[in-house]
Amino acid sequence: MDFNIRVAQERDMIAVHKLIKELAVFEKEKHAVEVTIEDLVTDGFREPKLFHCFVGEKEGSVVGMALVYNRYSTWKGPVVHLEDLMVSEKMRGSGLGSALLSEVVKYAHGLGVKRISWEVLDWNEPAIKFYESKGANVMRDWDVVQLDEAGIQNFLNQIEN
Amino acid sequence: MDFNIRVAQERDMIAVHKLIKELAVFEKEKHAVEVTIEDLVTDGFREPKLFHCFVGEKEGSVVGMALVYNRYSTWKGPVVHLEDLMVSEKMRGSGLGSALLSEVVKYAHGLGVKRISWEVLDWNEPAIKFYESKGANVMRDWDVVQLDEAGIQNFLNQIEN
Numbered sequence: 001m002d003f004n005i006r007v008a009q010e011r012d013m014i015a016v017h018k019l020i021k022e023l024a025v026f027e028k029e030k031h032a033v034e035v036t037i038e039d040l041v042t043d044g045f046r047e048p049k050l051f052h053c054f055v056g057e058k059e060g061s062v063v064g065m066a067l068v069y070n071r072y073s074t075w076k077g078p079v080v081h082l083e084d085l086m087v088s089e090k091m092r093g094s095g096l097g098s099a100l101l102s103e104v105v106k107y108a109h110g111l112g113v114k115r116i117s118w119e120v121l122d123w124n125e126p127a128i129k130f131y132e133s134k135g136a137n138v139m140r141d142w143d144v145v146q147l148d149e150a151g152i153q154n155f156l157n158q159i160e161n
Numbered sequence: 162m163d164f165n166i167r168v169a170q171e172r173d174m175i176a177v178h179k180l181i182k183e184l185a186v187f188e189k190e191k192h193a194v195e196v197t198i199e200d201l202v203t204d205g206f207r208e209p210k211l212f213h214c215f216v217g218e219k220e221g222s223v224v225g226m227a228l229v230y231n232r233y234s235t236w237k238g239p240v241v242h243l244e245d246l247m248v249s250e251k252m253r254g255s256g257l258g259s260a261l262l263s264e265v266v267k268y269a270h271g272l273g274v275k276r277i278s279w280e281v282l283d284w285n286e287p288a289i290k291f292y293e294s295k296g297a298n299v300m301r302d303w304d305v306v307q308l309d310e311a312g313i314q315n316f317l318n319q320i321e322n
Contacts, residue, residue: 020235032236034275039238050233069233072211074181074245075193076310077200084235105308105316114195116308123302135312141284142305147266147277149237151296155266 005103008053013040015062019086054103056096063088066100080108082118164257166264169214174201176223180247215264217257224249227261241269243279
């Protein structure tokens with residue numbers, strides 16, 4: 001394996017932001033990314049830190065990343081959530097995805113949490129197979145629900161009337 | 162509406178824990194609740210506070226609750242996640258669920274976040290209809306993935322070998 005994994009530094013946020021945008025394109029939500037490089041620096045490296053990030057590096061370039069933060073389960077207590085796991089196209093099949101996931105699992109185990117959670121698109125069969133091969137439970141009966149910015153505003157307008 | 166909504170206090174955690182267990186039974190995961198009343202007091206009321214909780218009260222009794230915390234979206238920045246929204250059986254249809262959700266939306270708006278997220282079981286049609294009537298987007302193509310405590314241990318055993 002000709003790459004290494006390390007904790008992300010501020011200067012990596014340019015490359016991490018690029019990976020975030022690549023992932024959004026893959027997920028057919030090209031225009032959804034409102035977070036900027038500056039936001040990532042502030043949110044990840046100034047107190048209170050809102051996430052923790054690992055990067056995969058090859059020949060001095062960032063070619064993958066895993067971004068995590070804590071959640072709270074009313075069943076299991078504090079848990080780690082993996083928001084994004086992304087490997088650049090040229091590095092697919094290199095083992096970098098597995099290595100990044102391993103780093104996340106070691107990190108979560110170090111925190112003593114009882115669960116690591118994440119989300120997957122149900123048509124992303126390669127990802128689902130990969131996660132299941134790692135022992136994860138893809139819960140096809142649980143769906144994600146979101147109220148977006150416009151939805152929040154509409155909701156508030158309705159209860160005010 | 163003969164109930165009121167307020168921010169939960171430590172002393173409410175007994176009733177909140179009872180509602181958490183009731184919700185787990187409904188979700189066919191009766192034995193999944195490992196969190197204790199003491200955990201809820203520590204995790205919700207000692208620094209660092211891991212969640213924020215609202216309760217619905219009727220005639221001095223807690224009859225519903227909504228439990229939230231912050232997450233981080235690499236697309237939208239800080240977001241609010243609604244972990245549990247639960248109304249006791251005798252209060253169903255009273256408007257308490259809507260009132261609790263309104264409180265969560267006002268709270269999230271006050272924090273300036275661009276999204277509120279939560280999760281729903283795909284067979285829970287009354288909940289899905291309720292959420293959609295409020296303008297939420299039930300994303301049936303996104304599934305929840307979990308690596309549980311045994312899964313974390315197995316994963317670590319495998320990478321050590």
